[in-house]
Structure formats: C-alpha cells, structure tokens
Amino acid sequence: xDKQVFEALSAETxxxxxxxxxxxxxxxxxxxxxxxxxxxxDGNLNLVFIxxxxxxxxxxxxxxxxxxxxxxxxxxxxxxSFFEYHALVRQSARDPGMIPEIYVFxxxxxxxxxxxxxxxxxxxxxxxxxRQLSRIGRDLGLxxxxxxxxxxxxxxxxxxxxxDMALFADNVELCDITENLVFSDPYFEAAMNxxxxxxxxxxxxxxxxxxxxxxxxxxxxxxxxxxxxxxCHGDLHTGSVMVTDIETxxxxxxxxxxxxxxxxxxxxxANFWMSYFSQSGHETTSGERDEMRDYLLETVDTIWxxxxxxxxxxxxxxxxxxxxxxxxxxxxxxxxxxxxxxxxVLDEIYREMLGFAGIEIHRRIxxxxxxxxxxTIADPDRRASCEAKALKLGRHLxxxxxxxxxxxxxxxxxxxxxxxxxA
Numbered sequence: 070x071d072k073q074v075f076e077a078l079s080a081e082t083x084x085x086x087x088x089x090x091x092x093x094x095x096x097x098x099x100x101x102x103x104x105x106x107x108x109x110x111d112g113n114l115n116l117v118f119i120x121x122x123x124x125x126x127x128x129x130x131x132x133x134x135x136x137x138x139x140x141x142x143x144x145x146x147x148x149x150s151f152f153e154y155h156a157l158v159r160q161s162a163r164d165p166g167m168i169p170e171i172y173v174f175x176x177x178x179x180x181x182x183x184x185x186x187x188x189x190x191x192x193x194x195x196x197x198x199x200r201q202l203s204r205i206g207r208d209l210g211l212x213x214x215x216x217x218x219x220x221x222x223x224x225x226x227x228x229x230x231x232x233d234m235a236l237f238a239d240n241v242e243l244c245d246i247t248e249n250l251v252f253s254d255p256y257f258e259a260a261m262n263x264x265x266x267x268x269x270x271x272x273x274x275x276x277x278x279x280x281x282x283x284x285x286x287x288x289x290x291x292x293x294x295x296x297x298x299x300x301c302h303g304d305l306h307t308g309s310v311m312v313t314d315i316e317t318x319x320x321x322x323x324x325x326x327x328x329x330x331x332x333x334x335x336x337x338x339a340n341f342w343m344s345y346f347s348q349s350g351h352e353t354t355s356g357e358r359d360e361m362r363d364y365l366l367e368t369v370d371t372i373w374x375x376x377x378x379x380x381x382x383x384x385x386x387x388x389x390x391x392x393x394x395x396x397x398x399x400x401x402x403x404x405x406x407x408x409x410x411x412x413x414v415l416d417e418i419y420r421e422m423l424g425f426a427g428i429e430i431h432r433r434i435x436x437x438x439x440x441x442x443x444x445t446i447a448d449p450d451r452r453a454s455c456e457a458k459a460l461k462l463g464r465h466l467x468x469x470x471x472x473x474x475x476x477x478x479x480x481x482x483x484x485x486x487x488x489x490x491x492a
Contacts, residue, residue, distance in 0.1 A: 075178060077131065077133060078116060078118065078129065078131050079108075080106040080108050080118065084101040084106060087101070087120075087173075087180075087182070088101025089101075090173060092173055092182075093120075093173060095124070096125050096126075096172055097120055097121070097122035097126065097127055098122025098123040098125070100122075105121045105122070106118050106120050110137070114132065114137050115130055115132050115133060115137065115323075116130070116131045116132075117129070117130050118130075119185060126185040126187070127172060127182050127184070127185050128169070129180060130150075130180070130181045130183070131178065131179055131180045131181075132149050134147055138438065139437075145243075148176075148179075148240075149179075149240065149242070150179040150180070150323065152243070152322075152323060153181060153322055154174045154176075155237075156303075156322035157169075157171055157181075157183075157322060159300060160302070160319065163215050163219040163220060164211065164216050167208070167319050168318065168319060168320075169318055171183050171184075172184070189311040189312055189313050189316070190312060190313075191308055191311060191312075192205065192308070192310040192312045192317075193306070193307040193308045193344075193440070193441055193442065196361075196442070197351060197441060197442060199348075199351065199358055201361065201364045202312055203314070204315065204316070205310070205312060205317050206367070206371025206372050206375065207371060207375050208317035209317065209319075209337060210372040210373070210375025210378075212319055213305070213372075213376050214377075214379035214380045215383070216300070216302070217298075217299045217300075217330045217334075218330075218379075218380055218383045219383070219387070220300035221298050221330065221392075222390045222391050223387075223388055223393065224383065224387050224388065224390050226390070227391045230390070233327070234297055234327045237325055237327055238326075240324070240325065240326055243323060243326075244303075244324075246324075247293065247303065248293065248294065250432060250437055251428060251429065252286055252287065252289060252290035252432075253287075254437070255286075255432045255434075255436045256276070256283050261437040262435055262436055263436075263437070263439075268449060268452075268453030268457075269457060269460075273460075276431070276464060279464065282464055282467060282468055285468050286428055288424075289424045289425060289467070292328075292329050292331075292332075292424075293328055293329065293425075298329055298330045299328070299330050300325060301327070301332050302319070302322045302325060302333050303323075303325045303328075304321060304324040305333040305337045306336055306337065306339075306440075307340045308321075329421055329425075331418045331419075331420075331421035331425060332425050334373070334376060334418070334425075335422040335423065335428075335429065336425060336426070336429045337372065338372060339425070339427070339433075340429070340433075340440070340442075341366075341368055341369050341372075342369065342459065343430055343433060343443070343459050344365055345365040345366060345483060346455045346456070346462075346486075346487065347442035347446065347459075348362050348365070349451070349454070349455055350445075350454075350455045351446065366480050370480075373422075384407070384411050385407075393407065393411075395407070398410070420470050423470035424466065424467050424470045426463075427462070427463040427465070427466030427470070428463070429463075430459050430460065430463030430466070431460060431463045434456045434460055434463075435460075443456050458486040458487060458489060462486055465482060466479070
C-alpha cells in the first residue's frame, strides 16, 4: 500500500492492499486471495467492511475525505481516524473489555482494523425490534463513569490531561459538526434540516420561536465549547453500542473531544427516551410494547444510578488529580467535606445532563442526522405522533433542567406525554 497517497478502499481492492500485513494475516488468514469482503457501512461518515478468511474475521473502517451522508460537497479531514484510534486506546485502558480490540492503525490511509464483534448487533436495532437486554444499563453506567472520571482532573495527572487536551483540541471539524448540527441548526431554518412535514410543521415553528429554548440551547453550546473537563466519546448513542445478551461494547468515538462530564451521559439517555416514544410506531396492536417501554425507562434509571454509584466509588478511591484533593479533606480528618463536594459535583452533572439530553432529542428529529428509531416508522402520521412527544420532552428537559429534581419526575412526564394524541 502507498503510505503517502490516500485511496479509498473497495471490496475488490481491500485484500490486495491489506493482505501483506502480518497482524491481519494472523487474524484473518495468510492467503488474502481467499479473504471475503463485505461493505456494511450504514453510518454518516465512513466506509466499513467485514473481512473474513480461513482463520477468522476483522472489521476494517476507513475515513473518507468528506461526509458520506452528504457527499464531496462537505469535506472532512482524514485525521478524524487518528482521534478515533487514540480515544479507543484511552477508553480501553479506562474500562477494559468495553472496547473492541484494535489490530492495526494506518494514519496515512485513515484505516482502523479491529475485532469483528459477533453475534453482536447494534443496540438501536435491538431496541427497535423490542429486545430487552438485561446488561446494558449497568454496563453503560459503568462505562461512562469510568471513562469520564478517569479522563478528568479528578484522576488523571495534570501533565497528562493537558497534553491530551492539546492533542484532541485539533479535532476541530468534528466538534464543528456538533456545535452547529446539534446546538444551532435545529432552532432555525438551516439548509440541511428536515423533519416530518407537514405533520410537525406547527410544533417546529413553535419551538423555533421559543426564546427560552433557544437561549438554553446556546448556554449548553457554551458548556460544550468551554468546559473541558474530560475526554468525551462525543457521539455516544444507541447506534454506537453493540450488544449480545451477555456483552456490551462501545464503538465509534471519532467525535472525541475534551468537554463536560455530563455530555456523553445526556446524549446516551436521550436516545433511550427517543426509543421509548418510538415504540408506538413499531407495535402492531395498541399496548403491545408496554413492557418494552417500562424496560427502557428502567434502563435509564439503571444507567444514571450506576453512573452515580461508580463515580462516587472512584471519587473515594481514585481521586488523585488536582481537583478536590484529599489533602484538603480526608487527610485533615474531614471526610464529610469530600462527600459534600461530591454531591455538588454530581448535582451539576445531573442538571447539565438533562439539558444535553433535550438538545440531542431535538437535533435527531429536526436536524440533518436522524435516528432509525423514528425513521423506520413508515406511516408519517404515526411517526410524527411519536416524534412530537419526544420533541415536547426535549423542550422540557432543556428549559426546566434546574427544576427537575429526579428521574422519577421525568418518568411521570414521559408517561403523561405518551398518553397524549397529536393535535
């Protein structure tokens, strides 16, 4: 392979271009002419191939120099694969076993070759199908607590954290996508926006005229831009998680950046609330998925309570960074002061998390990149009914986040909205 000139892979060229790599020959098979290649990428940005041979299989992911969803009119740097690779390495160290094993990274060709996860499926697809997976709440709660705490000034040596901040600060273009497509574009008539029309037109107009909502969206954008607390996954949703009944894996952190601890959790929980409202569009008889809806709300509770408990454990056992130092609290015989600080930090994370969740719901219904949860509902009237309820929850979370005391309050709101009919 020419290490200098980038060339997009294809199913036909991949074996000859990667077939001399010793690691891949050991993982897939020595004779690349016997490799079978299938292109499976269905995301917005990249090429993804499953490569199988007589010894095994691997996933080959290659960045393209543009946004695949849009085309060459929207260029993107290939260096995003560099940030994805480095985020995967750090996440793997901070929560071992939750990230696929990385076999090869080729920066010039923007290629990451990693473990082929099978019989795993994308979590979003499993939820659309109505599958109730018992492990995901705890697994994801632990993952966000461990990766976010251990990548922050609460734990990481300050020299290492500042060096990492400098490294990931160059992921400018992908942060720009989030800054615009998530926090700004949904709230005005941006060129690439789309929504279920005309069914949602009145509600969309109402949201875009909502002064309080737009101000909160920009306050949250300010937090995203300025609060560099920890290394965030940056795009943590149910399409970035692969599952079986007994295992959970997190993938695709190419949007990684240093931002608020609350960001990943808010994005993640938003996708479970959207899945909740989408269930009506996937059931064949009314009430058929009531148990699934209960499961989704219970999973939200499990993720948040697991996060809180693990974050508190790490606070008490791994708080070795420059923030809230033990020398000021425990070592002076005042452990209650450390607990008081912990509760303040967790409360701040909770309030921000709700806001980010609300904005994520809005951008997935009003912006460019939508969720399959809603998009796979063929009947536009039915889809719009599901989306309208989610949009109303999103507004409530973003605007009222400082007055929502606990998740049980949100559960009551969600269940009330579910009973509404679209006007």
